[in-house]
Amino acid sequence: MTTISTSAGMTIDxxxxxxxxxxxxxxRARQIKAAGLVAxxxxxxxxxxxxxxxxxxxxxxxxxxxxxxxPRTLELLNHWxxxxxxxxxxxxxxxxxxxxxxxxxxxxxxxxxxxxxxxGTRSTLMRTARAMRRxxxxxxxxxxxxxxIDPKWRGGEILAGLKSLNSPYTRSYYLAAADLTTNLYGDIxxxxxxxxxxxxxxxxxxxxxLLVTALCILLAYPVAYQMATLPAATANLLMILxxxxxxxxxxxxxxxxxxxxxSNGVLNDLLVATGILGDEGRIQMIYNMFGxxxxxxxxxxxFMVLPLYSVMKTIPPNYxxxxxxxxAPPARAWLDIYLPLTLPGAGAGSILVFxxxxxxxxTPELVGGRTGQLISSAIAYHMQSSLNWGLAAALGTLLLVxxxxxxxxxxxxxxxxxxxxxx
Amino acid sequence: xxxxxxxFERVQKSYxxxxxxxxxxxLSIPHGEFLTLLGPSGSGKSTCLMMLAGFESATGGKIYxxxxxxxxxxxxxxxxxxxxxxxxxxxxxxxxENLAYPLKVRKLGKTDIEAKVARALDRVQLKRFGNRRxxxxxxxxxxxxxxxxxxIFDPEIVLMDEPLGALDKQLREQMQYEIKDIHENLGVTVVxxxxxxxxxxxxxxRIAVFNDGxxxxxxxxxxxxxxxxxxxxxxxxxxxxxxxxxxxxxRGGECVVQLHDGSLVxxxxxxxxxxxxxxxxxxxxxxxxxNPPDGKHPNRFEGRVEQLLYLGDHMRxxxxxxxxxxxxxxxxxxxxxxxxxxxxxxxxxxxxxxxxALEG
Numbered sequence: 001m002t003t004i005s006t007s008a009g010m011t012i013d014x015x016x017x018x019x020x021x022x023x024x025x026x027x028r029a030r031q032i033k034a035a036g037l038v039a040x041x042x043x044x045x046x047x048x049x050x051x052x053x054x055x056x057x058x059x060x061x062x063x064x065x066x067x068x069x070x071p072r073t074l075e076l077l078n079h080w081x082x083x084x085x086x087x088x089x090x091x092x093x094x095x096x097x098x099x100x101x102x103x104x105x106x107x108x109x110x111x112x113x114x115x116x117x118x119x120g121t122r123s124t125l126m127r128t129a130r131a132m133r134r135x136x137x138x139x140x141x142x143x144x145x146x147x148x149i150d151p152k153w154r155g156g157e158i159l160a161g162l163k164s165l166n167s168p169y170t171r172s173y174y175l176a177a178a179d180l181t182t183n184l185y186g187d188i189x190x191x192x193x194x195x196x197x198x199x200x201x202x203x204x205x206x207x208x209x210l211l212v213t214a215l216c217i218l219l220a221y222p223v224a225y226q227m228a229t230l231p232a233a234t235a236n237l238l239m240i241l242x243x244x245x246x247x248x249x250x251x252x253x254x255x256x257x258x259x260x261x262x263s264n265g266v267l268n269d270l271l272v273a274t275g276i277l278g279d280e281g282r283i284q285m286i287y288n289m290f291g292x293x294x295x296x297x298x299x300x301x302x303f304m305v306l307p308l309y310s311v312m313k314t315i316p317p318n319y320x321x322x323x324x325x326x327x328a329p330p331a332r333a334w335l336d337i338y339l340p341l342t343l344p345g346a347g348a349g350s351i352l353v354f355x356x357x358x359x360x361x362x363t364p365e366l367v368g369g370r371t372g373q374l375i376s377s378a379i380a381y382h383m384q385s386s387l388n389w390g391l392a393a394a395l396g397t398l399l400l401v402x403x404x405x406x407x408x409x410x411x412x413x414x415x416x417x418x419x420x421x422x423x
Numbered sequence: 424x425x426x427x428x429x430x431f432e433r434v435q436k437s438y439x440x441x442x443x444x445x446x447x448x449x450l451s452i453p454h455g456e457f458l459t460l461l462g463p464s465g466s467g468k469s470t471c472l473m474m475l476a477g478f479e480s481a482t483g484g485k486i487y488x489x490x491x492x493x494x495x496x497x498x499x500x501x502x503x504x505x506x507x508x509x510x511x512x513x514x515x516x517x518x519x520e521n522l523a524y525p526l527k528v529r530k531l532g533k534t535d536i537e538a539k540v541a542r543a544l545d546r547v548q549l550k551r552f553g554n555r556r557x558x559x560x561x562x563x564x565x566x567x568x569x570x571x572x573x574x575i576f577d578p579e580i581v582l583m584d585e586p587l588g589a590l591d592k593q594l595r596e597q598m599q600y601e602i603k604d605i606h607e608n609l610g611v612t613v614v615x616x617x618x619x620x621x622x623x624x625x626x627x628x629r630i631a632v633f634n635d636g637x638x639x640x641x642x643x644x645x646x647x648x649x650x651x652x653x654x655x656x657x658x659x660x661x662x663x664x665x666x667x668x669x670x671x672x673x674r675g676g677e678c679v680v681q682l683h684d685g686s687l688v689x690x691x692x693x694x695x696x697x698x699x700x701x702x703x704x705x706x707x708x709x710x711x712x713x714n715p716p717d718g719k720h721p722n723r724f725e726g727r728v729e730q731l732l733y734l735g736d737h738m739r740x741x742x743x744x745x746x747x748x749x750x751x752x753x754x755x756x757x758x759x760x761x762x763x764x765x766x767x768x769x770x771x772x773x774x775x776x777x778x779x780a781l782e783g
Contacts, residue, residue: 321478322511324498326525327576333499336524340515 053400060173060393065113066165069106070097077163082156082184090159091142098129116388117172117181118161124150125158160184173394198378198395202402205375208293209357213304215297216353217346220304224345227305228312242305250299254366257295261285261367287369295363300356304349311345347414355403375399426490427451428580428612429475434484436470436636444470446636448484452614454579457606459615459623462633463659471633472582472616477501488580499528504573504581504611509589510565512557518568519544519553525576543571546605563594570602580612587622599625620660624648632656652693654781657705664711664750666704670695670780678780680704684746689721690778702780706773708739708753713760715772723772726750728765738763744771 066074073094080086101107107129115122131149146153153159164172164182175181175188179196183189190196223242227235245253260266263282271277285291315338323333361376368374375395382392429452436445445467452458460468473479474486477498485492493501512521519540526536544550547567549560557565566586573581583602587595603626606613617623623630624644632639632647632655640647640656651657658665668682678692680702688704695702715723726744737755740763744750752771754760763769 316509316511318507318509318511319513321476321498322505322507322513323524323528324478325476325501325503325505325582326572327499327502327528328524329499330497332528337513 056389056393057397057400058393059389060391060397061169061171062390063113063165063170063172064168065106065109066162067168069101069104069110070094070162073097073162074166077159078166080159080163082160086143086156086159088141088143091146094162095128095132095142095146098125099132102129102132113165114158114161116176116391117164118157121152121158121161124152128153156184160186170390173390174398176391177394177398198375201373201375201378202398205358208289208296208374209354211293212296212300212357213350213354215293216301216304217350219297220301220308220349221342221346224305224308224312227309228315229317239309242302245299246302250362251366253299254295254363257291257298257367258286261291261294262287286367287372289368289372291367291369292364292372292374295367296357296360299363300353303352303356304346307348307352308342308345311342311348315341343414347410351407351410354406358403359399427487428454428456428489429614430487430490431471431475432485432487434471434474434486435482436467436474436479437482443482444636445474448636448638450631450638450641452612454612455610457603457613457615457626457628459617459627459630460633461617461620461623461630461659464618466633467636468616468631468633469584472584472614475580475614476503476505476582502576502578504576504578506569506573506581506583506586508585510557510569510586512565512568512572514557517554517556518549518560521557521568522572522575525572529576539575543575547571547601562590563598566590566594566598567601570605574605574609574611578611580614583613583615585617586615587617587619595622602626624660632659634659650693651705651779651781654703654705657703657779657781662708662751662753664704664706664708664747666706666745666747668702668704670698670700670702672698677775678702680780682745686724686745688745688778689775690780691776693779694782695780696782702782704778705781706778708751709737709755710777711752711771711773713752713754713763714770720772720774722775722778723770725768726771728763728767728769731763731765742769742771 070093073090076087076090076093080090098107101110107125111122111125114125128146128149131145143153160183164186172182177198179191179199180188181191223238227238227242230238258265262268263284265286267285268277268282272279272282277283285294319337319341320330320333323337324330328336359376360374361380364372364374365377365380368377379392379395379399382388382395429450431448431450434445434448435443437443448467448471450471460471462468470479474481477493477496481494485494487493488496488501488503512518513524516524522540522543523536526539531539540553541550544553547570549564549567549571552560552564552568557568560568569586570583573583586602587598590598599622602613606626615623615626624647627644629641629643630647631641634655639659640652642650642652647656647660651660651663654665657663666680666682666688668680668688671679671681671687673679673692673695676692678690678695680688680690682688682704690704712720724744726742728740729743729748730741732739732741735756737753740752740754741748742750742752750771754763760769
């Protein structure tokens with residue numbers, strides 16, 4: 001029997017098992033190496049991307065404050081129907097709990113939270129809690145006291161609002177993001193028309209993204225085609241022109257559009273100077289939807305040109321010649337043969353542009369004015385100004401789900417394997 | 424039909440307006456012929472094919488198809504089938520769709536198309552592959568589809584641009600026979616471009632050897648090999664010993680040539696100006712005899728065997744002879760000579776009719 005000695009000095013049989021072990025050891029080394037190469041990026045993505053997004057998505061349903069601050073009130077409200085008068089005990093317990101919440105610091109959070117669902121009630125809760133310090137007056141019911149402090153306690157809205165906070169998880173952020181709310185009985189109903197914002201904003205974002213994607217295809221296709229058919233030197237020059245925007249700061253480019261398009265900007269001045277427009281007839285081309293579409297199309301154009309170009313580059317001219325030799329007129333040959341072969345590139349470019357577009361923030365914010373704002377601006381507003389992070393998270397999650405759904409749809413129709421960025 | 428299928432008349436082509444890639448081409452191709460355009464790359468043979476297909480326009484002269492000028496006819500109206508280098512099968516269509524394309528463009532009925540496609544698939548033995556994409560076929564199968572596609576709309580003329588270049592040697596030989604078969608069975612006119620002389624010799628009725636934008640010789644394979652008319656053709660087709668010298672005397676189709684080392688060779692005059700002019704003698708390696716009997720050949724020389732190369736079916740021998748140290752002799756495996764070893768001196772001889780005196 002042959003024996004071999006390992007580097008560790010052991011001597012093992014040179015049979016199948018030893019081979020298997022050696023193979024496993026060799027494989028393990030390879031796997032460790034592979035894992036080691038991927039680990040830094042994986043950790044980076046986990047820490048900076050997956051975890052924050054997960055936490056953000058959790059915030060869109062997380063609603064712990066009422067359960068923590070007024071548990072006994074919620075218990076009592078559970079048996080209460082908004083049709084009947086609330087029992088005296090509810091006001092009594094609520095008064096006590098508001099008082100203790102004020103001391104523990106939960107009151108502000110609770111008031112803010114209630115205010116999201118029942119607008120204008122934040123001050124009611126704060127005032128009531130402040131009044132509770134003095135304690136109830138002799139011979140008066142708690143309910144009387146509450147209604148004296150703030151007449152808003154008279155209707156059932158506030159109590160119904162509190163009742164709906166009886167779970168540590170809530171759907172109300174998602175309802176709000178879809179312009180929905182709940183009525184006194186907890187049924188889902190549409191918000192009053194003047195409060196409906198987000199659905200139309202989502203639809204607008206979708207349309208603008210589609211429009212920008214379509215414009216990008218229209219503008220990029222001829223350029224990419226030209227680049228793919230020109231000799232290398234000329235094509236490289238064109239490529240530099242296409243990539244030039246990539247090397248310039250996004251803010252500089254956006255600001256350049258402001259300079260060009262504003263009322264006293266280059267374009268308007270030119271039109272007035274040539275007499276096409278009167279001085280008072282200057283066109284508003286920026287701080288509206290037009291400005292948003294123009295600037296975003298310009299910024300996202302390279303993302304369409306590059307995949308199209310690299311796909312077109314791989315289509316040999318012989319295909320078109322073959323089609324023509326078989327009797328197809330040039331236009332027909334182009335439609336039958338060339339166009340279908342470029343669709344994977346157009347698909348890749350469209351997905352890229354569309355997804356970038358749907359979440360674009362800085363450009364619409366800078367050049368969009370009032371009418372050119374997209375859903376990203378609403379998310380930013382709730383993150384930074386109103387501090388309603390739950391709603392911001394719900395809007396963001398809906399956006400993410402929407403993008404994933406579109407990606408899934410694309411995969412079903414065209415197959416992601418067909419996506420080609422090049423080669 | 425009378426008259427040639429294709430006629431080139433004083434055709435010129437220039438890509439840059441300065442140099443001519445094709446110079447004054449005159450060529451007639453009769454119906455049903457298999458004509459090969461053979462030449463090194465850059466010799467103008469592919470350009471001629473592209474002009475015939477309509478993808479390049481002739482700078483000067485006229486091209487006739489059935490005696491009608493087609494200079495202004497676009498490619499899709501010429502009704503010429505074409506097989507491309509690397510096949511140019513449409514990757515997004517199945518094999519059957521590829522075959523159906525020329526018929527669909529011609530607006531044939533659906534049942535007609537299906538019948539023709541089925542027949543075409545049958546002819547190239549790819550019945551079961553109709554629903555596959557070209558990428559799922561082997562090189563030889565793709566080649567067959569390309570040929571079938573070029574023939575399916577019954578063109579009178581089929582052009583083939585180095586169609587076998589991407590195949591390995593064995594498959595190439597098999598496809599040569601298949602294409603030859605198809606040509607014989609269908610009687611179409613084939614214009615075939617290649618730089619592979621074996622391919623040209625095997626398949627063609629006639630071969631046009633191109634060099635430098637000019638047809639050097641247009642002849643059937645046998646004549647081209649046995650009777651090359653100039654030094655380029657002699658050197659390009661097959662292996663060839665080229666011996667340079669001056670014509671001493673020429674009489675009755677034979678001439679005596681003095682080589683640079685002084686030895687005198689009797690050769691057949693093909694195109695030499697006469698006594699005193701420079702000439703290149705062309706001699707096939709397999710026409711050289713080792714140790715010929717005395718008096719059999721007027722050309723008998725002593726040579727030193729420098730190198731032996733065993734090539735299976737024959738032996739290649741490099742010999743120093745008449746002042747050339749790269750004189751090649753080919754000996755069939757079956758007729759080996761004893762004493763044929765490197766370093767030995769031996770006698771070599773050849774007949775005057777096998778040694779052609781060419782211009783230059």
